[in-house]
Amino acid sequence: MVDFNVPSLSPEVSDLPKLLTILPMHLQQALERHPDYHQLIEVILDLGRLPEARFPQKAEFLSDQVIRRSDLDYCIERVGQFSGDNRAGIERTLHRISAIRNRQHEIIGLTCRVGRSVFGTTSMIRDLVESGRSILMLGRPGVGKTTALRDVARVLADELDKRVVIIDTSNEIAGDGDIPHPAIGRARRMQVARPELQHQVMIEAVENHMPEVIVIDEIGTELEALAARTIAERGVQLIGTAHGNQIENLVKNPTLSDLVGGIQSVTLGDDEARRRGSQKSILERKAPPTFDIAVELTERYRWVVHQEVAETVDLLLRGRQPHPQIRSLDKSGKLVVENPAPAPAPVAAEDRVTPLSLAGWQMSGRMTPVSAAYRASSSDASQFQQMLEDSFQERDRFGNRAHQSGPNGEDLPLHVYPYAVSRSQLDQVITSLNLPIVLTKDLEHTDVIFALRSNIKHHGKLRQIARNRQIPIHTIKSSSMPNIARGLRRLLNMEEPGKSELIDFQLMTTGKEHDELEALEEARLAVEQIVIPKGQPVELLPRPANVRKMQHELIEHYRLQSRSFGDEPNRRLRIYPA
Numbered sequence: 001m002v003d004f005n006v007p008s009l010s011p012e013v014s015d016l017p018k019l020l021t022i023l024p025m026h027l028q029q030a031l032e033r034h035p036d037y038h039q040l041i042e043v044i045l046d047l048g049r050l051p052e053a054r055f056p057q058k059a060e061f062l063s064d065q066v067i068r069r070s071d072l073d074y075c076i077e078r079v080g081q082f083s084g085d086n087r088a089g090i091e092r093t094l095h096r097i098s099a100i101r102n103r104q105h106e107i108i109g110l111t112c113r114v115g116r117s118v119f120g121t122t123s124m125i126r127d128l129v130e131s132g133r134s135i136l137m138l139g140r141p142g143v144g145k146t147t148a149l150r151d152v153a154r155v156l157a158d159e160l161d162k163r164v165v166i167i168d169t170s171n172e173i174a175g176d177g178d179i180p181h182p183a184i185g186r187a188r189r190m191q192v193a194r195p196e197l198q199h200q201v202m203i204e205a206v207e208n209h210m211p212e213v214i215v216i217d218e219i220g221t222e223l224e225a226l227a228a229r230t231i232a233e234r235g236v237q238l239i240g241t242a243h244g245n246q247i248e249n250l251v252k253n254p255t256l257s258d259l260v261g262g263i264q265s266v267t268l269g270d271d272e273a274r275r276r277g278s279q280k281s282i283l284e285r286k287a288p289p290t291f292d293i294a295v296e297l298t299e300r301y302r303w304v305v306h307q308e309v310a311e312t313v314d315l316l317l318r319g320r321q322p323h324p325q326i327r328s329l330d331k332s333g334k335l336v337v338e339n340p341a342p343a344p345a346p347v348a349a350e351d352r353v354t355p356l357s358l359a360g361w362q363m364s365g366r367m368t369p370v371s372a373a374y375r376a377s378s379s380d381a382s383q384f385q386q387m388l389e390d391s392f393q394e395r396d397r398f399g400n401r402a403h404q405s406g407p408n409g410e411d412l413p414l415h416v417y418p419y420a421v422s423r424s425q426l427d428q429v430i431t432s433l434n435l436p437i438v439l440t441k442d443l444e445h446t447d448v449i450f451a452l453r454s455n456i457k458h459h460g461k462l463r464q465i466a467r468n469r470q471i472p473i474h475t476i477k478s479s480s481m482p483n484i485a486r487g488l489r490r491l492l493n494m495e496e497p498g499k500s501e502l503i504d505f506q507l508m509t510t511g512k513e514h515d516e517l518e519a520l521e522e523a524r525l526a527v528e529q530i531v532i533p534k535g536q537p538v539e540l541l542p543r544p545a546n547v548r549k550m551q552h553e554l555i556e557h558y559r560l561q562s563r564s565f566g567d568e569p570n571r572r573l574r575i576y577p578a
Contacts, residue, residue, distance in 0.1 A: 015090075015094070015115075016037075016038070016114060018090055018093050018095065019093070020032070021078065022074075022078040022079055022097070022112070023074075023075060024071050024075075026063060026065075027051055027062050027063065030062040031043075031053060031062065034060075036055045039055050039056055040053060040055060041054045041055060042114060043062075043112040044111055044112075045110040045112070046109040047068075047069065047108040049066055050062075050065075050066055050067070072107060072108070072110060075097070079097045080177065083170065083171075083193075083195075084193075085170055086098055086099045086100075089175060089176025089177070091175070091177030092176070092177050092179055092181060093175050093176065093181065094116065094117060094172070094183065095175075095176075096111075096113045096115055096170070096171075097113070098110070098111040098113070115172070115175070116147065118144075118151065119151060119183075120151070121144070121147060122151045122152050122154075122155045123335065124301070124303055125152075125305065125327070126155070128305070128307070129152055129155060129239075130160065133237070133293055134232055134238035134239070134290065134293065135152075135238070135239050135291060135292075136238075136240055136290075136293070136295070137149065137241045137294075137297060138242060138244050138247070138249070139245060139297030140245050143297045143299065145241045146172055146173060146217055149173060149215060149217055149240075149241060150173050150183050151183075152215070153185070153187040153213075153215045154183060154184055154185035154187065155185075157184070157185045157186040158185035162213050162237075163209075163211045163212045163213070164187035164188065164212070164214075164215060165187070165189075165190060165213070165215070166180075166184060166187055166189045166190065167201055167202050168180075168190065168192065168217070169198045169201075169218065170218075171191065174187075188209070190205055190209075198216075198227075199221070199223040199224045199226070199227035202214065202224070202227040202231060203230065206230075211236060212237060213236065213239060214231055214237070214238055215239045215240070216238065216239070216240035216241070217240070217241050218242070218243065219241070219242045220243050220255075222258075225256050225258045225290070226258065228290050228291075229290045232290045232291075238291060242256055243256065244256065247260060247296070247306060247316070248316065251263060251313060251316060258287075258290065259290045259291055260285075260290075260291070260309055260313050261309070261313055262285065263283055263284070263285065263317070264283070264284060264285075265282070266284050284314075285310065285314055288310060289310050291309055292308070292309060292310075293305070293307055293308075299328075302326070302328040303327050303328070304326055306322065306324045325337060413436040413437055413438045414437050414448065415437075415438050415439075415446050415447045416437050416446065416448055416449075416491070417439075417440055417441070417443055417448070417450065419449055419450070419451040419455065419456065419462065420452035420455035420479070421450060421476070421484065422479055425479065425481060426450070426488075429484050429485050433485060433489070435489075443465060443471070448473070448474055449462070449466055449473045449474065450476070451473060451474070452475065452476060452478070452479055453475035456475055474487060474490075480553055516547055519541075519547045519550070519551060520551065520554055522540055522541065523554050523555060523573070526575055527555060527558050531560060532560075532578075535577045537576050539573070540572050541572060542566070542569060542572040543571075543572060543573070545568075545571075548564055548571070548572075551573050552573070560575060560576065560577070560578055561575075562574065562576065
């Protein structure tokens with residue numbers, strides 16, 4: 001964690017009295033007397049309803065008289081002209097007045113939002129702004145994206161002497177009227193006649209005015225995303241905002257995914273899929289991202305910074321969680337930078353233990369449409385979307401595992417309907433591993449069907465019920481303890497158990513004594529010291545049938561083959577190299 005001083009934020013400049021002048025007199029007086037007057041966020045005026053004032057932590061009615069048509073007309077006469085996106089403003093202020101219309105296109109409601117300029121917000125990402133790389137800001141409405149964008153434009157124009165052009169579609173960045181608000185400094189502003197023409201104005205700005213930096217608010221259409229890529233490829237620095245709270249929202253949004261490189265489905269060959277331990281159809285980034293850096297505004301003064309968008313997207317598509325930088329301001333105005341621990345190094349392909357029953361399921365425990373034998377068929381688009389959903393692990397924004405969920409995002413404990421699998425064995429595994437799973441006999445309220453693969457194939461009625469109710473089916477190869485344990489762990493998006501953990505679990509769940517441990521250890525040493533390194537078959541000592549079964553399952557874990565031969569009581573296992 002690093003902390004250092006940054007210039008203190010200036011007081012907010014809001015021109016609040018100018019907003020009050022457009023309101024009817026009795027509402028002006030009510031607001032001026034209000035103790036939280038300076039924290040006002042917006043005023044809501046809806047025809048036939050009581051006027052409402054919204055503050056950071058509450059909302060209050062301003063009068064006991066409902067809004068009449070004459071009240072709305074009074075306000076409309078005192079603001080600028082409403083544009084195609086039903087927004088207007090007050091000249092040389094940052095306030096925004098948005099209209100709600102009826103079917104006859106008459107205004108029946110107004111949202112009067114207070115616009116404030118805050119100098120100094122750029123200090124949190126000053127180093128990134130000065131780098132000349134393109135920056136994309138994300139966050140929920142009201143978190144301060146436009147305010148930050150405005151201050152970035154001022155810093156680039158006034159302090160870094162860059163040629164900055166702002167594409168101001170709704171006059172929200174530089175205010176209403178022909179003369180821009182002083183909050184943008186020396187940056188130039190290009191207004192947009194209609195929202196659907198924003199992409200054309202973006203290209204026009206580059207071609208006609210030779211900017212070094214283009215500032216764009218609310219990239220929301222495919223044409224605007226394409227225009228942004230065109231601008232970036234011409235060597236112009238882009239500073240923009242987009243619809244979405246996090247990078248994941250853009251990756252899943254087909255309209256805006258090009259901002260982070262675009263996503264495409266790639267089919268691997270059999271050998272490559274086996275080497276990776278993945279499905280044959282996977283998702284990959286299609287191109288370099290338009291924006292090099294992404295900043296997620298989680299709170300007003302707590303931002304999550306992805307300094308390499310390409311790397312972040314690649315990690316997300318592989319099912320791994322990125323570890324972004326977290327920047328925040330403490331109470332004394334110091335900038336605190338947290339660098340989370342890097343993600344653990346990926347396991348080499350040759351060292352990775354591949355799950356034994358991947359058919360129809362990924363490691364997240366969710367059924368993928370590409371190989372789901374018991375899912376209803378769907379279009380290519382829905383298959384692609386499902387693959388995209390399956391690429392993301394359920395973790396929070398800072399790399400920690402978020403609250404767990406089931407195969408389709410259900411809250412835990414997960415309700416599992418067992419079919420052809422011993423309920424007593426399931427209970428034993430759930431208890432031994434302390435899994436958040438509840439077994440149920442009610443298909444109405446189950447989250448997933450857990451079945452033996454060989455049995456479910458011949459039960460068409462159950463598959464039909466699962467399709468109709470959209471219940472995923474998870475199958476296992478056999479009803480042995482290790483297979484059940486692996487299946488349940490995959491359901492919960494848990495890691496595969498290691499070799500030593502597998503032995504400990506087998507002993508824990510079966511209650512075997514020293515002889516069983518000795519037999520499993522014998523098999524493990526034979527595999528790791530002779531079969532794999534030397535490529536030679538090994539014959540084990542004679543064992544009882546139940547112990548040989550445990551040895552078989554352990555050897556399968558290494559993706560090797562073994563066979564029993566001989567007569568009882570001298571029947572024993574032979575392990576063959578791959």
